[in-house]
Amino acid sequence: xxxxxRIALVAAVVAAAGIMTARRPGRRRADTRSWHSMxxxxxxxxxxxxxxxxxxxxxxxxxxxxxxxxxxxxxxxDRPDAEVRRILRxxxxxxxxxxxxx
Amino acid sequence: xxxxxxxGPNRLAVGEVPDPAIKTRADVxxxxxxxATCGSDLQLLGGDSPYVGKGDVLGHEFVGEVVELGAxxxxxxxxxxxxxxxxxxxxxxxxxxxxxxxxxxxxxxxxWSHAGSxxxxxxxxxxxxxxxxxxxxxADERALFASDAASTGWMGADMGGVNPGDxxxxxxxGAVGQLAARAAQLLGADRVLVIDRYDNRLRQVEKHxxxxxxNYERTDVVxxxxxxxxxxxxxxxxxxxxxxxxVGEAVTACRKGGSVFVLGLFAGLVDRFPLGAISVKGLTxxxxxxxxxRYIPMxxxxxxxxxxxxxxxxxxxxxxxxxxxxxxLFRTREDGCxxxxxxxxx
Ligand SMILES: NC(=O)c1ccc[n+]([C@@H]2O[C@H](COP(=O)([O-])OP(=O)(O)OC[C@H]3O[C@@H](n4cnc5c(N)ncnc54)[C@H](O)[C@@H]3O)[C@@H](O)[C@H]2O)c1
Ligand SMILES: [Zn+2]
Ligand SMILES: [Zn+2]
Numbered sequence: 001x002x003x004x005x006r007i008a009l010v011a012a013v014v015a016a017a018g019i020m021t022a023r024r025p026g027r028r029r030a031d032t033r034s035w036h037s038m039x040x041x042x043x044x045x046x047x048x049x050x051x052x053x054x055x056x057x058x059x060x061x062x063x064x065x066x067x068x069x070x071x072x073x074x075x076x077x078d079r080p081d082a083e084v085r086r087i088l089r090x091x092x093x094x095x096x097x098x099x100x101x102x
Numbered sequence: 103x104x105x106x107x108x109x110g111p112n113r114l115a116v117g118e119v120p121d122p123a124i125k126t127r128a129d130v131x132x133x134x135x136x137x138a139t140c141g142s143d144l145q146l147l148g149g150d151s152p153y154v155g156k157g158d159v160l161g162h163e164f165v166g167e168v169v170e171l172g173a174x175x176x177x178x179x180x181x182x183x184x185x186x187x188x189x190x191x192x193x194x195x196x197x198x199x200x201x202x203x204x205x206x207x208x209x210x211x212x213x214w215s216h217a218g219s220x221x222x223x224x225x226x227x228x229x230x231x232x233x234x235x236x237x238x239x240x241a242d243e244r245a246l247f248a249s250d251a252a253s254t255g256w257m258g259a260d261m262g263g264v265n266p267g268d269x270x271x272x273x274x275x276g277a278v279g280q281l282a283a284r285a286a287q288l289l290g291a292d293r294v295l296v297i298d299r300y301d302n303r304l305r306q307v308e309k310h311x312x313x314x315x316x317n318y319e320r321t322d323v324v325x326x327x328x329x330x331x332x333x334x335x336x337x338x339x340x341x342x343x344x345x346x347x348x349v350g351e352a353v354t355a356c357r358k359g360g361s362v363f364v365l366g367l368f369a370g371l372v373d374r375f376p377l378g379a380i381s382v383k384g385l386t387x388x389x390x391x392x393x394x395x396r397y398i399p400m401x402x403x404x405x406x407x408x409x410x411x412x413x414x415x416x417x418x419x420x421x422x423x424x425x426x427x428x429x430x431l432f433r434t435r436e437d438g439c440x441x442x443x444x445x446x447x448x
Contacts, residue, residue, distance in 0.1 A: 041196040041207075069196050093208045097192045097228075099126040100208075 033076045035061075038088040040095045041070040052091040058084065104446065105159040105221035106425040111149040114426040119159060122217060122225035127174035130229040132166035132184060136246045137219040138416070139163075139432040139442045140188075141276050141344065142367050146214070147429070150369055153214040161220030161444075162188035162212035163250035165242050168233075169223070177230045184233040185248045185402065186219075186226050187394030188212055193231035203231075204391035220425055222446045234398045237406040243419070246443065247277065247412035248401040253394040254365055255281030256401060258340040259289050261388060262363030266290030271327050271336040273352060275303035275315070277415045277441050278365055279342035283313045284410060286338070295330060297323055302438040310414045327355045334358075341365060346372045353379050353387070364389035415441045422446040 040047055044064045051060070058077035065072045073091065075084055093100045105119045122131055140163050146154050154160075168182045178184065190210045191203035198206050210216045210227075217224060226233050236245040255278050264270055270286040272279045275298035283294045294313040298304055304315040316326050327336055335357035341348050344366025352362045353376050362385055380387055404410040417440045420428055428442030 039196070041194065041199065092195075096194045097128075097208050099128075 033078065034081060035074050035076045036081065036084045036088055037072055037074045038085075038092055039065045039070055039072050040092045042095050044071040047071045047073065047095055050095060052094045054087045055091045058087065103222040104422055106161065106218075106422065106444070107156075108147070108149075108154050108158050108160055109156055112147055114147070114160070114429055116423050116425055117157075119157075119217075119221070122223050124170055124172045125225065126227065127172040128228050128230065129172040130168050130175055130178055130184075130226050130233060131170035132164075132186065132224050132226050132233070133169045134164050134166040134219050134221060134224055134446045135183070136166075136242050136416075136419075137161045137164040137221075137422075137444050137446070138246055138250070138277075139429060140250055141274075141278060143213070143429070144433055145344075145367065145369055147433070151214060153211075158213075159218040159221050160213045161218035162214075163246065164212075164219035164224070165236065165246045165249065166219075166224070168229075172229070175229050178233060178235070183236045183242075183245075185236055185245050185398060186212070186224075186234075187232045187253070187392075187398060188250045189232075189392055189394055190216060190227050191231055191395055192228050198231070201393060201396050202390075203393045203395040220422065220444055220446075222422070232395055234402060237402055240402060240405045241413075243413045243416050243443075244405050244411065245402065247281065247415060248398050248405060249394065250392065251277035251415065251441075252281045252285075252401050252405075252410060252412060253397040254278050254392040255283070255340075255342070256285040256397045257390065257392055258282045258342065258363045258365045259285035259291075259338070260397075261390065262338045262340055263361050263386070264289040264291050264338050267292045268337040269293045269331040269334070270295070270338045270340065271352070271355060272296045272313075272340045272342060273348045274298060274342035274344075274366070275300065275307050276342065277412075279340070280307055280311050280415065281410075281412065282340045282342050282365065283307065283311050286340070287311070287313065288404070288409060291338075293330065295327065295336070300435060303440060306414055306440065310411065323351055324355045331357065335360065337361070338363070344368055346374075349387075350374065350376050353383075353385060356383065356385055358383045359385070361386040361388070363387075367391070416443045418442045419445060421448045 058075040061074040189204040191206035192208035195207040270291045299319045339352035431439040
């Protein structure tokens with residue numbers, strides 16, 4: 001994936017996050033929210049085409065992982081860190097194996 | 103169905119639990135024919151594992167018969183007799199692509215994160231990746247150990263880098279240590295020595311594995327190993343105990359430039375370790391949880407050819423209803439117990 005499409009995608013998600021923060025103005029502290037990253041063993045195109053719903057509610061950046069390791073998903077949002085990490089893990093399972101049932 | 107449940111620290115009981123059902127398209131349900139105790143269960147019986155809660159079903163080393171198939175399962179049919187790797191792996195993440203199945207991002211383990219095999223039935227996720235058909239000529243009592251003890255032992259010898267002509271030392275004469283010793287022989291080791299303190303286990307090593315033995319209660323282990331390796335020290339040291347002290351002893355005994363592989367599973371911090379010796383002697387020290395999916399098909403072939411026999415390890419075969427007593431025997435090593443093996447539905 002090219003740098004341009006990456007930027008486009010980020011812009012799209014940032015816009016979505018913007019709508020959410022607009023609904024909850026009290027929570028608007030974008031600079032302090034920390035990023036969390038996870039690598040998914042799928043191509044960047046595959047990931048961006050199949051981004052799980054829960055991730056769409058966060059601010060998301062996608063980049064290819066080096067060495068053929070798939071795609072790196074970076075996310076942050078107005079949620080506790082543990083919740084963002086849980087969403088990332090769930091998303092990875094959905095993207096890699098399709099279904100998630102323990 | 104009936105199943106062995108963890109009911110609290112050191113409390114086990116057989117009780118009624120819901121029958122498992124297919125949950126994803128890659129699952130199968132297996133009717134358990136035999137399911138064995140493992141040294142790694144002993145730690146979690148005390149309640150140290152965050153994964154095991156009251157009522158959970160234990161067990162991860164098993165052989166059984168496929169009774170139900172998920173829609174996407176390709177490699178199995180109803181009625182197949184299968185051995186299943188204890189570590190659940192998806193086959194689709196990056197770690198699985200490197201054959202590092204126990205590092206799977208979407209996996210787990212029977213009897214920990216997923217309901218275990220000391221039960222009449224067990225749900226097997228990702229069955230095309232983790233379940234393997236047993237050749238007709240391999241009986242249940244042999245195939246059972248391909249699941250865990252034999253694949254774990256083989257992994258130690260393989261990843262520890264055993265080469266033809268090597269002297270190999272194995273700490274622990276449980277099922278894992280014995281089969282690590284056998285793997286080292288099959289990989290061409292010249293001399294294999296197994297260390298333990300239970301004479302019945304050491305006798306099994308001499309009789310069924312054909313390796314030399316050292317009783318650590320009666321002998322200075324490091325001095326004996328040095329003596330029996332011409333003063334060099336063993337080329338490869340395999341730790342199959344999981345108690346403080348043994349890895350340090352292996353590092354101390356190992357020859358310069360040699361390799362130590364830790365199969366034992368440790369909880370928490372372990373101190374007083376001869377870390378300096380690793381650098382000074384240029385050692386390679388590695389460890390892993392078992393990557394059963396790598397080895398099980400090859401092990402079943404060797405079992406079919408008679409190169410690998412494991413029946414002697416099943417010292418106590420009993421109905422599932424007696425599983426709490428089986429764990430007591432296994433934990434106390436009473437009556438020469440090496441592995442208690444449960445037969446559900448009998
Ligand atoms: N890496 C993995 O994925 C994996 C898989 C299975 C088992 N394991 C681990 O492997 C280890 C062995 O498993 P097992 O089922 O054979 O256990 P086991 O409890 O049946 O056997 C362990 C043996 O070690 C002996 N021992 C104790 N202290 C010793 C010492 N100082 N020196 C030499 N021997 C000593 C005991 O007497 C016993 O015979 C356990 O730690 C278990 O958790 C790891
Ligand atoms: Zn085990
Ligand atoms: Zn995986």
